[in-house]
Amino acid sequence: MEAAEIHRRLRDKLGNAVEPTLQDGDWPACEVRAAAVAEACRFLRDDPDLRFDCLSNLSAVDRKAADQIEVHYHLFSYAHRHQVVVKASSPRLDPVLPTVSNVWPIANWLEREAFDLMGVTFVNHPDLRRILMPEDWVGHPLRKDFVEPEEYHGISTRRESLLKI
Amino acid sequence: MIEIGLHHYLVVSLIVFLAGLFTVLTRRNAIGILMGVELILNSANINYVAFSRFGGGGYDGQIFSIFVIMLAAAEAAIGLAIVLGIYRKFETIDVEATDTLRG
Amino acid sequence: MIYAALFYLIAGLTVFCALGVALSRNVVYSAFFLMGALLGAAGLYGFLLADFVAVVQILVYVGGILVLTLFAIMLTHQIAEVEVSNRSVGRLPAAILVIVTGVGMGLAIFRAPWHTAPSGEPPPTTYGIGEAFLGPYLLPFELASVVLLTALIGAIVLSRRELRD
Amino acid sequence: MSLINTVPESVITTKVDEVLNWTRKSSVWYMLFGLACCAIEMMQTGGPRSDLDRFGAVPRATPRVSDLIIVSGTLTLKMALRTKVLYEQMPDPKYAISMGSCANCGGLFQLAYSVCDGVDKVIPVDVYVPGCPPRPEALTEGLLKLQDKIQQERWLVRASDEGSAAA
Amino acid sequence: MSTAGIEIGLERETPAGLETEEMTLNMGPQHPSTHGVLRFVVKADGEVMRRAIPDIGYLHRSIEKISEKVGYHGFMPYTDRVDYVSAMQCNQGWAMACEKLASIEVPRRGEYCRVIACELGRIASHLISVGTTGMDIGAFTPFTHALRERERINNLLEELCGARLTFNYMRIGGCAWDIPPGFVKRASEFVEQFEPLIDEYNELISFNKIYVERLANVAIVPAEMAIAWNLVGPNLRGSGVKYDVRKDVPYSVYPELEFDVPVGTGERGTLGDSYDRYMVRMNEMKESCRILRQALGGIPEGPVIAKVPRTFKPPPGEVYVRVEASRGDMGWFVVSDGTAFPARTHIRTGSFSAMAIIEELSKGLMIADLVAVIASLDIVAPEVDR
């Protein structure tokens, strides 16, 4: 299905929660209000003409200039072989988004990853823990302003270069 | 040095028997009790075989001992199955506890 | 002389292990002591020239019953926590009882006029036992199979009820 | 009482020590401890082309029977703690080879926030093998170097003043 | 956890009864069969697992963050380390993402070089995969045979790009090296010799009854489940979904080449079981040989790399490209803000989702099955953790 058509249907369904313009590209992107993401995703999955049965990717982007964390949901439909991106933004200070882990099971881990590395909180996520970093790690390393801790459990994270003699 | 005779075996068997008895009496653990029973059966077996050797009774004693071993195996199988049943029901194999916790 | 020494060695092992079963506090230790006692008994059978019985003793008792018992122990209990308190009769009364029995039976052993026949080298036992099984002991022999069958089915049914609650 | 480092030095004891060291070095069992890309090359080293088995070095699954830990790959901070535990669980005498840039000093992942820059921060290393990844022959060479080192050790002979005996 | 209404086809009833306590086993991070440093917390009841909870991150090397520090060209060697078992496709993914950002056209000879390198890499990767499957099932010989053949591929790739594992072969706009003289002959020779070896390998292990029994009917993933969990590549195809990025979202010169997409057929068990996933890999090696033969025969003349400035500054924007890596559809999400350093890179890999599904699959399997499942899903630690 054409991207424009997908966008139109999404807007029909969700109204103003969806930005009126479709960002064109290889993966056309619909910008969605943060609160409406779960609903949008559920609709995109369940609508028989859309059938986005696969969440191909979920990435969080730290837009430091805009003071926003942007989350991209790359959706793909194996049934109809079409694709779309759903984008949602949330303030950098406390990014909160509804979870889609009950829409696509894989979102569980992808959201955990986004939480771990970017600090995005996904509301209603069943098990929002750190996934890649150790449980006792401080900070969200993929944030632009992350500073590396000096040491971890007694292991210093710096190393003097052998060349600096 | 005395020739090793019937008495020697009987004494050994007696001690084994007493040890078995003691085990049965003092253990609360049902499996422990079963082990005591095995000991007692064994002491009987020693006697059987000793008598068959010294009593000149041919194979009879040995055959009996084999039947005893067979019975011991059957007993162990059933006994342990029951023990497990008790355990399942009462979450313990303390034999005294099973008296009180009936139901 | 060596013969006698060997006998005392094995008898000593048997007695020691039997006492070990009775006196050790840990069920697992008891079980391993039981193995010693069973092996010792097998050795005694060997001395009594009942080689077949000796081997069957090891085969069935050590290889079968003992392993079964060990499995049962491992199945049922926090084995490490079997404590001294697990006694039904106190140690003292039990000891008294045992000593009394022991004295009585000991007297019986030494008083009784055992009829002992001269001990010659008997023919190969296995063959004789087999012959007896097929001849005079046929009925017990066949009955044994029935007993075993019953035991098998009984034990299985008992355990299975646990399994399929 | 063991005889370790108690026997006075003499021709015979030195010879004995040499023989014992020879057995040690001829049977270096290494622990299967693959961390990252270098682990593939470690596998290849154990594989048909390089075949560490030639030198009597076979992979073992548990630290309890290993003499050598080949730290092959990137050691993340999360893993560094476990590596330490595993190394400590190996029985003496034990050796460590650091394989590849990552294990040597963090290598290209010195830029990373989650990587322990060098395995020598957590365990003592006997031989460093450079490369990213070191090709199988390079690891073999590292093993040979380690064998040289083992051959130099003194176990029975009492520690002399220079402290040449192994601890 | 909801599985979006998908019922797992194979429910095994764990023996209720004697309340055997749940035993918590740590499998990994150092464990012979967790490929690399993965850890599973196994809740087992004797031999049967209640579930196996994956714990990842032991190889999290912050590659995504590093991309923001080293720039577009400098990141290329790091892509080798994203999936070291088949680094070529990662190279290609990154190169394609950058090329798309800056709209660069790769010369056709360069594309052919890429295809040849990638397919050699795919064979090498699948060899490791099927080999480790064998090893985890307990057969060591197939594993070494796989390593042996890999050795020959390594030799070829070494000739092509100078390294055995971390190739750093591709550049934004093409490839770093042209095909060396004699390479085509040697590579063709390899392909000729390798194909019968696949048959031998099959007869040695794939068709072995014990092996089949170990893999067939174990950890069945039905198609809908595979899609919902975003399984990709051979894992997805093992469930019977005929989807291959090379065919369905064509890139490079794959449309010019003729090959089939093998899918699972459930030949020895149920569609989507471990054996199907395994067999898809075996068959893909044959297809790769086919592609290689065509590509080696049809290398066009011309340059292998387009002109790209040394300080590469793509215009701001985002791309998400997908390549068919050995472990399937690998997504490269790159955000550029117009500087020489990417603003964000996210790599979506097949192993990540394969790892995620294990908890779901492991219920009621036996401990021995777990290793078979890990192997059949072909999980590579760095891909999970990046």
Next chain:
Amino acid sequence: MGYFNNIRETIRTIFEGMAITASHLVREPYTVQYPDRIDLPIQDTLPFRYRGLLDVDLEICTGCLACERACPIDCIVIEAEKNKQTKEMILRRFDIDLAKCMYCGLCSEPCPTGSIHHTPEFEGADYSLESMVRRFVKAPIPAYKPTKGPETDPEIAPLLTRGLRYLDEFASPGDSK
């Protein structure tokens, strides 16, 4: 029937597998018996492009620092200064940290003379990390100045030939070969 089929299948496949392994018993092993039992040192069998330990031919290094800049992880340190009078570059220091290097080859790409290059050498195992820092400049030496015509200095010419071969094989953009 499944039962007997299973038995038959098992026996057949095991039989086949045993035949294969038996055939391998008589095949030649792949092992290259490094280090001593080989006809040719491994180094000689490696292709020209092989990226082993780095080496620098100081004689042809121009001191342009391109390599230092190209290295993503800064494991090359060069100190070069321009002699004010002679307008000549003097190399004071050229260190490469081989323990840290990732052997990616990015440094040798921009080198104009192929001075910094990978060798097929790979044996560098050692007992300490410090020994893996290669310090090429022992005493300050003047950098190489490319001559206009073909190189004549017999000491430098072969080095340059080697270096240029490297550059030649390396695909430069838009080149048509």
Next chain:
Amino acid sequence: MQQLADSLLQTGFLQGVPTEAGYALVIAFFAFVLLNFIMLIAGVTSWLERRVWARIQSRVGPNRVGPQGVIQWLADGIKNIMKEDIVPAEADRPLFKAAPYLAMMGFFATFAVIPFGDGLVVADLNVGVLYITAVTALVVVGILMAGWASNNKWALLGGIRSAAQIISYEIPAGIAVITVVLFTGSLSMQTIIRAQGWAPWDWFLFANPFLCIASFIFFVSALAEGNRTPFDLPEAESELVAGAFTEYSGLRNLLFFLVEWGNLYVIGALYTTMFLGGWQIPPITEQPVIQGALQFATFFAKSYFLVFVAMWIRGTLPRVRVDQLMTLCWKYLVPITFANLIGAMIWFVLFPNGLAIMRFAMFALGVAVTIYFFSRILFHLRRARPRLRLNPIS
């Protein structure tokens, strides 16, 4: 061997020594000899296994320690003696330490009845075959003890698996042995050997179809009892790390492996005794010493061939899963052996003296299978013969 001892005592070699002491001396001497033999066997087996395995895998295997690596095992052994001995703090100390002894005892005891030649057997027990089955129980208990005492989950799993596996396969192995015993009427190993002839068609392997089936079942069960591939679950590296021995370091671990490698030989010896005619050779010479040596060589060659087969199998097959292991035992091997036993009984009742035609037919069948096997090997050799080619270009 008693005759040997007696003759020694009489012929003056030990004259004047009291009989019992003389016996003791003889026994001690033979025990010592056999001890060295066992160590050698176990060691060389471990080395050979690595070599064979390596060749199957296109490698060369250990070849640096001594000529072709033949004393690799010695280096391994001495090194392991010098390895630190760890008893984990959580483990049950006495049991942890006792377990290897138990396994060693069970393993050594089996060697007492192996008939290496006509008179070359330490103890020709009347219950020989049964005896071997019985003492294996000691090994079972040893492994179970090791697994439990380690207080390690992998070890416990491995120990229990191992015990369950060994005991299960004792049934089919036992019944297969009974099938042989049926035809010999004795459990003594020597009698079993004497019931066969030196010629292959006189072996029990080819005597009749039932014995042939029994032989296969016995071999499979024996492999399982020896924890060999494809039944090496207890120490399945990819699943249980190192099974029951996970916590054992250095020498204690080695002792268990000694048991394993040694057991491999015992399996071979048992099989040879029961199905391959043991030490039987055609009467070549009158010289008792030469005859004895030849018999020993024959027996050793046959049994070592089986060891080799076990290695070869190890290089070929994957491992079964634990439930499949039990299925194989209880649903395939046990019923089949039962049926086979009954068949054998019928056969024996019908042909009390055997059937010569059947013997030759079976033998011919065996030859045919072997020939077919070699043709398959040739086929595989011809189909693919890859070589690693180094490129001498630079």
Next chain:
Amino acid sequence: MNFDLANVLVFLLLGAITAGLMLGLGWLLRPSNPEPKKLTTYECGEPPSGSAWINFNIRFYLIALVFVIFDVEVAFVYPVAVAFRQFVLDGRGLVAFLELFVFVGILFAGLIYVWAKRDLEWLKRVGQPG
């Protein structure tokens, strides 16, 4: 006979003695450095979660149970098998056969019962026969 038994005994002890000697030798030669960390239980590098001495799965127990019964049976059949030959040679083979057949048959019935009731199965798969 006694001679043989003594031999067996010696071999039993020999195993223990060998092991003891080797361990004793090792005791002289090996380093001993038991740090507390070294003595921790190995669990793939993680701190072990709980003791291993916990209740175990019943499956193995059932196997042992079935085994014990059949073990006894095998023990019974051995002597009969030994005597069988003589019976056959004496011409009483059929009798012996029938007797043994009954014995084996009854137990075989037990095996079939266990099999049919699927007690030999490790796991029960829902909706899948056998």
